[in-house]
Amino acid sequence: MVKTLYFAGLREALGSAGEEITLGPGVADIAGLRAQLAARGEPWAALARTRNLRAAVNQRMVDDTATVKDGDEVAFFPPVTGG
Amino acid sequence: MMSVSVMSEVSAVSVQSEAFDVGAEIAHITAGRKTVGAVASFVGLVRDGDGPEDVKLTAMTLEHYPGMTEAALEDIVAQAKARWQLQGVRVIHRTGRLAPGDAIVLVIAASAHRGDAFAACEFIMDFLKTRAPFWKKEETRDGSRWVEAKDADDAAAGRWQV
Numbered sequence: 001m002v003k004t005l006y007f008a009g010l011r012e013a014l015g016s017a018g019e020e021i022t023l024g025p026g027v028a029d030i031a032g033l034r035a036q037l038a039a040r041g042e043p044w045a046a047l048a049r050t051r052n053l054r055a056a057v058n059q060r061m062v063d064d065t066a067t068v069k070d071g072d073e074v075a076f077f078p079p080v081t082g083g
Numbered sequence: 084m085m086s087v088s089v090m091s092e093v094s095a096v097s098v099q100s101e102a103f104d105v106g107a108e109i110a111h112i113t114a115g116r117k118t119v120g121a122v123a124s125f126v127g128l129v130r131d132g133d134g135p136e137d138v139k140l141t142a143m144t145l146e147h148y149p150g151m152t153e154a155a156l157e158d159i160v161a162q163a164k165a166r167w168q169l170q171g172v173r174v175i176h177r178t179g180r181l182a183p184g185d186a187i188v189l190v191i192a193a194s195a196h197r198g199d200a201f202a203a204c205e206f207i208m209d210f211l212k213t214r215a216p217f218w219k220k221e222e223t224r225d226g227s228r229w230v231e232a233k234d235a236d237d238a239a240a241g242r243w244q245v
Contacts, residue, residue: 005148007146007148007216007218008146008218008220008229009218009229052232056148056151056216059148059150059151059154060151060154061155061214075148075151075216077148077216077218078218078229078232079231079232080212080213080214080215080216080217080218080232081212081217081218081219081229081230081231081232082145082147082176082187082188082211082212082215082216082217082218082219083127083176083187083188083208083211083212083215083217083236
């Protein structure tokens with residue numbers, strides 16, 4: 001299981017702030033997890049088509065090739081706009 | 084032989100809904116520290132639109148990622164301390180619903196000389212805007228919308244790369 005979190009506009013689009021999910025067969029990185037979630041269809045397909053979507057694993061910003069494994073906290077969110 | 088004293092340094096980051104007192108924060112960072120010769124501070128405010136195409140803002144709500152936001156700010160402060168001679172750094176970022184004119188963010192950098200204080204203050208703001216997980220949602224009479232990230236902010240952060 002991994003804990004996912006969704007923030008800001010993505011959270012609203014998905015209608016979810018996060019969930020506990022089981023990684024699909026062979027899913028071992030951010031790109032794989034995005035594809036797994038996007039395969040649910042709308043509105044989750046946004047995870048595949050949103051090019052500038054950011055991700056963090058265990059609260060560190062990562063790119064699509066970052067490893068994801070059981071027990072991780074994985075967050076997806078739009079580019080940040082603080083300050 | 085000259086003796087070298089180890090300079091104590093203070094640094095702290097806070098993510099909070101409450102307003103902050105700039106004067107009190109500066110007083111705290113310099114209290115009892117005679118080696119501080121320069122304090123640079125930056126305050127970011129919620130700005131209302133002033134151009135003809137701007138829609139009047141009624142409020143702005145800031146969302147963040149509890150835990151990661153604080154860690155990201157700590158990391159940015161650590162990078163600043165590695166680059167410049169700093170004796171104190173303070174970062175406060177507010178969250179929740181704010182009105183035009185409200186202060187959102189405070190960065191204070193204290194150093195022996197102004198060059199390091201100015202540079203660190205600007206570096207921390209440029210990195211905060213592109214690395215710290217905060218998101219702004221604007222409310223206007225016509226509805227609300229999430230603020231889009233600006234390419235200019237990425238460019239501002241990018242100029243610090245060597």
